[in-house]
Amino acid sequence: MEKQISAPRADGVRTAILSSRFESIARKMQNTLFRTARSGILNTAHDFSCVILTPDCRLLAAAESLPSHTLTGPDIMCRTVKRYHPDLKAGDCFLHNSPYEGNSHAADHCLIVPVIDAGGTLRFFVLAKAHQADCGNAKPTTYVADVADVYEEGALIFSAAKIQSDYKDNEDLIRMCRARIRVSEQWWGDYLATLGAVRIGERELLALGGEVGWEALEDYAEDWFDYSEKKMVDAIARLPSGKRTVYTAHDPFPGVPEGIPITADVEIDSEGAMIRVDLTRNPDCTPTGLNLTEGTSSSAAMVAIFNGLIDHTVPVNAGSFRRVEIRLRENCCVGIPRHPASCSVATTNLADRVSNPVQRAIAEIAPGFGMAETGPIMPPGMGVISGRDPRHENEPFVNQVHIGVTGGAGTPVTDGFLFIIHAGNAGMCHIDSIEVDELHHPLYVAGREMQVDTEGAGTFRGAPSIRAEFGPIEDCTMKVLYTADGSKNVALGAQGGGPGAPSRALKAEKDGSLTTLPPCYGAALLPGETIVSYSAGGGGYGSPLKRAAERVLADVKDGWISPERAREVYGVVVTGSRADDSLTIDAAATGETRARLSAEKTGAA
Template sequence: MIAKIDEVIERAVIANRMDTITKEMGYALERSSRSPIFAEACDFACGICNGDGDLVSQINGIPILAAAGTFSIKEVIRKYSGQVEEGDVFIINDPYQGGNHLPDIGIITPLVVDEEVIFYCVSRAHHGDIGGSVAGSYNAKATEIFQEGLRIPPIKLVSKGQVINEVMDLITRNVRNPDMLQNDLWAQIGANKIGVRRLKELIHTYSSSKVKETVGYLLDHAERLTRQAIKELPDGDYVGEEWVDDDGFQLNPIRIKVTVRIRGEQMTLDFKGTDPQVKGFVNSAFVTSTTAAWIGALWALGSDIPRNSGAFRGIKVVLPEGSLVNPKDPAPVTLSTLTPASEIISAIFQALSSIKGVQLPAGFGRYCGPSFYGIDPRTQEFYVGFAFCALGSGGGTLGRDGYPYMAPLSNYGGVRAPNIEANEIQYPHLTLCHEMESNTAGSGKWRGGAGIRYSILFQGEPTNIVMFGDGMKIPPFGAASGKSGSLNYVEIKTVQGETICLASKESTRSLAHGTILTVVSSGGGGWGDPWQRDPERVWRDVLDEIITVDKAEQDYGVLIGQEGVDWAATNDRRSGNQR
């Protein structure tokens, strides 16, 4: 019995140590990187995989990036089987060969002990520019992946500790900000190096055989928890649908359909019925779609299940070839980690929310905003930036209002809103407004998070913007009789005073010095009947300017007087059900 308890404690120590290592990798990456998208927005994820490429531990960073690391490593193993040596570092970004989309570059570093690869450390991060025909690499008018940037298959960047300069030069020669990209690659390599060092220390303490045995146990344990959670759900077929606004070429909505089949301890996510791949860049390649499907399923199955490859074993994902969620090479895919990855998760939510006892949130806002680039008049240096301060908000769920600033669903708050003052130093624009917008939160017993109004004044001649995103036609869905959230809205006001509304997907537009851009992002969907919301909560929302007095009466049946809730009028209105 004593030995058994010791073994349990030892496994827990090793498991927690690996989680700590991934966190340390993330801290190192954040603090050593140079670009705002790394250091400010933290658009990255770090993980540890075993020698077979199975994900063992991951940092709580960007969900859509973290689990994808296992695919990249398995591509490295497939290509370099028997050729992986101590001191090697691999690089990859090709969505059709283990990557998400081209801006997300994966750096993979093996840990070799006695000529055996025990672990791989992986950092995957979004770089500000990876070439292609548009700075920032979000080309809303791309019709093939070659127009989106540089494709990097799994290749060695470092061999036995020596940088392969020809590979580094080839990559940096094809991007617009080579020094920044190279610095961020060094940051990723350094983060992995720390991971390898800490894993060596772990093996030195417990031996490679003990650590490998524990990893096997952790994967099997996650599988058991997943299958048990699936078994507790009633067998059946559950169908969910979600829609993408359009692809920027044709204006019709694009359907994502999923049938969730539960049979005993097995769950299958079958996307048959999803619309065919499209011309524009909203296609989602196999890795991104599979990762999004895992996120949606595990969210429903419970937070106590470790997010590793063992958990994925009980979840089968079927992605019809040639569809929006599994396009054929060379279809463009850059928007995929935002849309439709979030809508894949959303479709699964809507399918599984019909099961009694499964508690899932209402719809989340979708990302919609510009990248912007040009020459900074203060320094005469080229810059590329993104409107991360205009993120949308999350949907309400049983017992809790939706969080603001949590969208899109595929990132779930992983992308941080940059500091306004830092943003104004890094980019030649001035922030005029950054606040929650009234009457954007989806009404419900538990309302959605409010959307964000973000206005900036561009300085410099010219500033170029490219619009990318979704959610201008299809709002975040309401759940359990809750109301839907608001739509995204983007406009520019020219120096002549003209107001121009922008579409969610637009090619490069040049703006004159003094142009003002305003984004009003989506509020999340509401959960539950709004008329069941506590009137005191409605009053607090009025005080906080989340909703107006008229909205309180119209959607919630709550009448507000000078002193707060008019209880007599509210009770009369609600009892009469005068909706």
């Protein structure tokens, strides 16, 4: 494919101004949802996304949305709305969460509104995707991995269902959700928050069209896509051409006792300005809830590409997407699922097992680009808690918590993002406030702390693990459901970087004894019992012997690595004590140690 880009139809200043206007509209949508949602997964963890698409369903603006939600999927979902509802009208709104038609997983309820001008012409789509605390699953969790199919999963599935006409609710659908969802009032509040977001987007776009004219906005969209494509062309041109095949595997799991091997074939075509990822050489859909959707399969590869470019001036939209090709196949666990395969956990576990090898492949092809692997996902520290709250007349509660997750991967220019949570959301979700969690739920957090010597060592290290311990308050029982990966297959480093530590899950009994828990579990906790979660550490990038000694010293001072690890892995000899703040580098001993370790490594190679 040639690198030629169309000549712009408008001046750059106007394009920049309109780009800012569209991003501000997407941010208004997000701010509305964030400030008015009821469930903690939305108003604390920020697990939602708001986007604007063109009338032909191309992603135009996404503000601070989750990549796993938005890079691919909204386009498919809006095309689904057009296919089932060709006569769109002002006041329409559609509820869509079908994993077989573009959505991420059933727990992500999407509201889609066509923006229709006064003359009845479709001008844009606005879409808000909000992760639900409960979506009607057979178990009180939005992540059900140990199921054979969607029937066993049990979630309500809506395929472009019209939930509003002429701005009025379809009470039939509302009753269905209220009857099936355990925390119906919480769902209702989240529905209203999401509805407010899309209606504000609709209002603002209609006002913008009236202000500058619809033709000007059409020209802007094409100019913005062309500019974005050119930025992507320039970014790819900085990389060498090459191909790599990288392998990884999800841990053994109920339904897949040998685990799930994943292969990613990655090609950088610098001259043709294309990056291609082939995921077709992977297993068929599995009898688990781990299968990816078309949207999450593509988005998982694309987030690794955009991160791996190390150029965040490239706009993320349908224009830059022209230079990325993702090959998928039907009935593949990291491809396009066929009904009735369950995709309950499609945003996290296997999605990260696509992102990680792609970003590591870029690092192998192009040193100075790409990333190491991000820590595998979903320890109990981000499990779904449920039960009845004795403080509020035993009302049921269900919510996902983000009490303790780290895992950021080392990059060519930075240490791992400490609280990235996982590769697919790229750090856009938030870690919970302990005080807010304890206020909202009958939950007691016994503590959380970083774990020493758990980082993937490197010139730029991965994030260390975090330990989190929590359980129910007195007079309360609590179930914690989680679907952890990474206790066996850890995050690998890139360009000589080391692996991160594995994840772990334990139950602390009333007598203080600890019981090791399996990777997929629903732990029922009684008062006085807690669950102990260790998140996975992130992989390191580059040789640890090349890490700046001052950075190693800072990590020792922070208690993230021990003096012994500093000496044996990084070759940095630290003297003194943390107790009296006298830690310092022995420069002469460090030079000798690094020379010895380097020679040993060279000899071993």
